[in-house]
Amino acid sequence: MNVADHPVFQSLTPVFLLIGVGFLAGRRQWIRGDAVKDLSNLVFLLLIPALLFRTMSTVRLDELDLTPIAAYFLAAGLLLALSIAWRGFNCRSVVMALAGTFSNMVMIGITLVGLAYGQEGLVTLLTLVSVHALILLTAGAIVLELAAAREARDRGGDAPHLWQTAWSAIKGSVIHPIPLPIVCGLLFAQTGLTLPTVVDKPLQLLGSAFGPLALVLVGVSLAATPLAGHWRMALWLSVSKNLLLPVLVGLSAWAFGITGLALVVMVVAAGLPTGANVFLFAQRYRVVEDLTTATMGMSTALSLLTLSAVMLVMSWLVPV
Template sequence: MNLASHPVVASLTPVFLLIALGYFAGRRDWIRESAVRDLSNLVFLLLIPALLFRTMSGVHVETLDLRPLAAYFPAALLLLIVSIAWRGFNRSSVVMALGGVFSNMVMIGITLVELAYGKAALVTLLTLVSVHALILLTVGSVVLELVVAREAREGGERAPHVLETAWSAFKGALIHPIPLPIISGLLFAQTGWSLPAVVDKPLQLLGSAFGPLALVLVGVTLARTPLGGHLKPALWITASKNLLLPLLVGVSAWAWGITGLPLTVMVVAAALPMGANVFLFAQRYEVAQGLTTAAMGLSTVLALFTLSAVMLLMTYVN
């Protein structure tokens, strides 16, 4: 088979080409800093919900395979706990550990998985996406608040109760433009109705605009990401995110007896580069912001090689 026509190469090439074009546009300042936030809001508040709702509106709950949830998240949480224990119980450690387990499933993953494996694979990915932030970001929030509470006690200050923090994190992750349209779409599908054409067509057009714009925005963000002074720790985070997590998820999926397309989607999802939500945590807790930004950029750049290798490997495993 010609390498250029290999399914993995054929699906990865447009993804990284669009990211490269976004990087070029960012370096040329064609998309200025002030416009990036507005474009990000367009993607997250309009395009993503349209795509997610339309995709899940035809999926019946009884056909869903929930084993990927049971296999993926224990592996991710185990790596998170081990990473925190290895680095120490402090704000920087928790943010770095979160960077090593939180995948960019939406901005990169949705487009890549649909291109490489089709609509059936997208259902498996969206099953993971529906609780990905809910689980990992809630756990991350609680652990970070425990660290802050310990610091407050050591400083003689009053800290908020951990249950209050957990509930706040849970609500923030659930009432969000990613899980809400997934859940709404699933609920609509159970009615047995189908979307009328006057609704379905606009949703289709909005959803089709998501992939190119999201990938170009990833490239624009990379153009403004400095790596200086953070290369070594950023490499450790990247190794965890791009290589160790997919290995652990693959072993966990094998233990659950998951094979075929669901196994491939799970491992590829775990091998995706680091998601931008981790940087929001670094900002909120005022720690490791430069390192987190550098790790996100390095993880995305090196994914060109690590993700290609993982996807090629999965073609032989299955």
């Protein structure tokens, strides 16, 4: 088979070409800081909810298999715990561990999986997306509060309110423009109704605009990402995120007896670069902010190679 005709090449090339276009636009200042914020709001508050609701509005709950989700989070939780244990229990360590485990499943993953594996693969990914932030970010918030409390006690100060922060993290992860439309779409599907054309068509048009715009914004953000002074540690965190996590997820899925497309989507999702939500923790706790930003940029840039490798290996091991 000609390399240009390989499904992995055909699905990855549009993704990284659009990121490259965004990178060029960012470098040339065609899209500036204020515009990026407004466009991000457009993506997250309008385009992505339309895509997620429409995709899940035809999915029956009895068709969903949650075993791959369990396999994914077993591996991600193990890597998170080992990373924290390796560097020590403090806020800096926890944020770095999250940078090595939290995938960019929305801005990059949805378009990539849709192109590579179609509607069936997208449903599997969106099932994971619906709980990805809730589980990892809530766990991260709790562990960070415990670490912050320990550091506060060591300084002789007052410890933060752990459960109040945990509840805020849970509430913010559920009432959110990503999991909320997924849940609403699933609930609508259980009614047995179908969306009328006058509603379905606008949702389809809005959803189709998500992929290109989201990928261009990833490139714009990448253009503004500094690596100076942080590239060595950012490289190690990127290797953890882009290569080590997919290996662990693959082994976990194998242990659960997962095969076929579900296995492939879980491993590819694990191989996606670091997601932007990790920076929110770095910013909140005022630790490794520059390193987190550098890791997001480096893992995204390296994913051109690492994602290609992961997807090629999976196409050889698990033909779908």
